[in-house]
Amino acid sequence: MKKICTCCQAEFEISSGGANQCSVKCFLFARMDKSGGPNSCWPWTGPKNKTGYGAYHPKRNKTINAHRAVFKEFVCDIPDSILVRHTCDNPSCVNPSHLLSGTNKDNTNDMISRGRHIDGRKKIIGENTSRAKLTEKQVLEIRSLKDTQMNIAKKYGMSRGAIRLILNRTNWSHI
């Protein structure tokens, strides 16, 4: 049967009645909410997955992120090893001009610079941890003291166990 594509208005031939667009490109384009104008985010109007990304089903049992499908159709047909990331930090956005290709590392750097990701290592060691009551200077001081663990603990208002962990380098092992 013949149909008119709701996106590009071209006539196309289809065996079963399902699709209203002539191509993947038209299918994706018809599901971008472009009402905000060319520079704003274009939310995906199709289904979304749990993490807020648009869900696109190229085949019956296959789902890929809509912004990835859009990037491949409208920008560059990248291989699977390359990620597509948002410059706008809006998971459902499929405006091709808000999408960039990159590696996993780029993506992590992005998240760190936007403060969405806490660097696990920094959180555990050193003065950056919220649990740290001591400065690095004090830790070095504690290690240089020739006093009993009990006395050092009293001096710094800490438990003897905590002092022991510093002296045997279980804690603050990085300095």
Ligand SMILES: [Zn+2]
């Ligand atoms: Zn079309």
Ligand SMILES: [Zn+2]
């Ligand atoms: Zn956007």
